[in-house]
Amino acid sequence: MQIQTPYYLIDERKLLKNMKKIEYVRKHSGAKSVLALKCFSTWSVFPLMSKYMDGTTSSSLFEAKLGYEKFGKETHAFSVAYSKDDIQALKKISDKVIFNSVSQLNMFYKDVKNIKLGLRVNPGVSYSHFDLADPARKYSRLGEFDVKKVLSALDKISGVMFHYNCENSDFESFSKMLDLIAKKYEKVLQKVDWVSLGGGLYFTKEGYPLDKFCNKLKEFSAKYGVQVYLEPGESAITQTCELVTSVLDIVHNGKDIAIVDASTEAHMLDLLIYKTPAKIAEKLGKNEYIIAGRSCLAGDVFGTYKLAAKLKVGSKIRFVDAAGYTMVKKNWFNGVKMPAIVVKRLNGKTEIVRQFEYKDFEKNLS
Numbered sequence: 369m370q371i372q373t374p375y376y377l378i379d380e381r382k383l384l385k386n387m388k389k390i391e392y393v394r395k396h397s398g399a400k401s402v403l404a405l406k407c408f409s410t411w412s413v414f415p416l417m418s419k420y421m422d423g424t425t426s427s428s429l430f431e432a433k434l435g436y437e438k439f440g441k442e443t444h445a446f447s448v449a450y451s452k453d454d455i456q457a458l459k460k461i462s463d464k465v466i467f468n469s470v471s472q473l474n475m476f477y478k479d480v481k482n483i484k485l486g487l488r489v490n491p492g493v494s495y496s497h498f499d500l501a502d503p504a505r506k507y508s509r510l511g512e513f514d515v516k517k518v519l520s521a522l523d524k525i526s527g528v529m530f531h532y533n534c535e536n537s538d539f540e541s542f543s544k545m546l547d548l549i550a551k552k553y554e555k556v557l558q559k560v561d562w563v564s565l566g567g568g569l570y571f572t573k574e575g576y577p578l579d580k581f582c583n584k585l586k587e588f589s590a591k592y593g594v595q596v597y598l599e600p601g602e603s604a605i606t607q608t609c610e611l612v613t614s615v616l617d618i619v620h621n622g623k624d625i626a627i628v629d630a631s632t633e634a635h636m637l638d639l640l641i642y643k644t645p646a647k648i649a650e651k652l653g654k655n656e657y658i659i660a661g662r663s664c665l666a667g668d669v670f671g672t673y674k675l676a677a678k679l680k681v682g683s684k685i686r687f688v689d690a691a692g693y694t695m696v697k698k699n700w701f702n703g704v705k706m707p708a709i710v711v712k713r714l715n716g717k718t719e720i721v722r723q724f725e726y727k728d729f730e731k732n733l734s
């Protein structure tokens with residue numbers, strides 16, 4: 369099938385590989401995994417994912433609602449700060465409500481006391497390549513720091529959440545930090561029923577020591593008598609999606625610059641935020657091109673690549689790893705045509721699950 373570019377292409381067979389690893393971790397460690405919707409909310413593939421994962425976790429009411437409606441199983445609610453209205457709506461659909469602070473827990477306790485409640489704790493240690501994404505950065509507002517305050521909340525909560533990793537593929541660092549946390553919060557861990565270790569662990573990556581990881585989780589769970597949860601976002605969907613584009617023009621200014629029918633700012637925003645080049649699927653060689661987007665932003669550049677093929681108008685460029693923190697952030701900047709969403713199903717059939725048109729752009733504002 370010839371599909372018009374641009375489009376995001378999610379491959380369910382690739383997704384299944386990650387899901388099998390998540391299933392393996394559950395089987396060998398007992399840890400449940402809930403999908404972090406802030407990373408990936410493309411619900412057309414939730415029927416597949418929900419066979420292998422235990423539910424969803426969220427950063428807002430709308431995400432929690434989406435998880436409840438489209439994914440099912442356990443719905444964990446989290447928000448850096450809930451409003452009163454959020455709480456009224458969430459208490460009808462959530463299996464767990466996790467608070468970011470003791471003050472919010474106290475503020476809403478009487479409304480939600482019949483649901484399992486949790487508190488996010490900021491352990492003061494973290495793993496992140498970027499200050500912007502470092503949950504334990506200086507003056508961080510993410511989670512309660514003070515051990516005494518956490519202890520004072522124990523009569524209201526049944527669990528705690530520590531989210532302190534970001535793209536951590538280093539098992540040893542995870543393991544050491546978990547030991548530190550266990551020591552610092554021992555009294556807390558002895559009293560709660562469940563502990564979420566958050567997301568940011570790249571355990572589906574090729575070569576990750578899965579068995580060591582499982583043993584570590586199992587040990588932790590047994591020692592404190594807790595159900596462990598993981599909240600994978602990126603590691604659930606890594607390497608499963610491409611953004612497929614076509615070259616619209618090639619211009620020259622010191623270098624050859626190929627302009628494609630997509631935009632970093634509109635369709636892969638994190639490249640700009642974290643100043644990282646896009647990864648591409650094309651064969652490398654000796655023809656150098658800057659590959660750039662079609663928005664009017666001067667820095668709308670995917671990267672510079674030496675390609676095997678000479679590009680011409682109509683050549684396809686596929687950007688890989690286009691699932692996490694991409695589709696959830698796409699926007700209508702410049703009114704650039706929005707990539708369709710295409711899913712390659714397990715049976716090999718390709719399905720266009722969503723196409724966008726002028727009306728969607730118009731309806732985005734009023």
Ligand SMILES: *Cc1c(COP(=O)(O)O)cnc(C)c1O
Pocket residue numbers: 404406407446531533534535566567568569599600601602603
């Ligand atoms: C972002 C986030 C996740 C998911 O992180 P990934 O790096 O995508 O795995 C999980 N839990 C919380 C609390 C988060 O903020």
